[in-house]
Amino acid sequence: MKRKALIIGGGMLGIWxxxxxxxxxTNCAWYGSQTERDTRYAAFVGCMVRVGNHWVPRAELRTEQ
Structure with missing residues (x-):
């Protein structure tokens, strides 16, 4: 019984x-289309926005402008 619960819990965690x-x-792509900027999603960083010749995290964009 515990094994089934563990498998179901792991499956639900994976789906989440x-x-x-x-x-x-999707949120990153939507932001790029709304602002007409080049965006990409980077694992462990999040949404990246092209500023000039380099990429900055969207959360730090305000400090770069």
Missing amino acids: LIAAIVLAR
Whole structure:
């Protein structure tokens, strides 16, 4: 019984993780289309925005402008 609960819990955690990644990538792409900027999603960093010749995290964009 505990084994089934562990498998189900692990499966639900995996589904939640995949959904969160898809949502973050979609949000990054949407931000790029709304602001007409080049964006990309980087693992462990998040949404990156091209500023000049380099990429900066979207969260730090205000300090670069």
